[in-house]
Amino acid sequence: MLSSINSERRDGAQLTQAFQFHLENRARILSLGDFFLVRCKPHEPVCVAELQLLWEERTSRQLLSSSKLYFLPEDTPKGKNSSHGEHEVIAVSEKVIVRLEDLVKWAHSDFSKWNCGLKAxxxxxxxxxxxxxxxxxxxxxxxxxxxxxxxxxxxxxxxxxxxxxxx
Incomplete structure (x- = not known):
């Protein structure tokens, strides 16, 4: 179940600042600007997503999300090379827009899938x-x-x- 937090209508669009969902039987809240782990398809690598926009589509009334994705260099088509930094991630140039329910299906809480970089x-x-x-x-x-x-x-x-x- 998804629930919006702090929704408001602006310029005819219903914008949302955050949403609550359940991941592995635990309630979680993601808000604009949050970073979290996702896997877009079952056999694709885990990547980092940054939630940038949440809104309700006017005609279908579906909740949509826009996120920026960040991949490890070795998980990109060109792969990792000597110019990449030790803890570098590469941003995808296009934002990913998906239904909020699909974004939740992509979300991961198993941080062992991401064993790179510095631990926060x-x-x-x-x-x-x-x-x-x-x-x-x-x-x-x-x-x-x-x-x-x-x-x-x-x-x-x-x-x-x-x-x-x-x-």
Whole structure:
């Protein structure tokens, strides 16, 4: 089941900032700007997706998503070469537009499928405060909140689900 979070009508289009879905019996929320792992087809490599736009198509009333995909160089047609960096990913030039229900089918939570790059750990505000980095996160969140979109409700719902520790 999919549910929209913070939808609003703008210029005749229904835009959404985030959506909630279940992945492996666990509720998850993805919002604009989030990065997550996907596999577009069963035998294709896992790649990173960046959620860029969510909206409802006017005539069919289907929820659609636009994402930018990033692949490891070795998973591209030209393959990896000596000019690629150690932790480099390559962005696909075209955005991928799919029904939201299909994007959810592509989503992966098994991070063992992606064993490259540096490991990012969940942000825990209490630990950041001890390390003197809480102010940096606050500045980032403020920049997101001042982007013209109001993500306060999205942050609140993510915190309630335990997707991010905002305490």
């Amino acid at each position: 750990l969940p942000v825990k505000l209490k630990e950041l405060a001890r390390n003197g980095q809480k102010e940096s996160l606050a500045k980032y969140r403020q920049s997101v909140l001042n982007s013209g979109l109001n993500f306060k409700d999205v942050f609140k719902e993510k915190a309630e689900l335990g997707n991010h520790d905002s305490s």
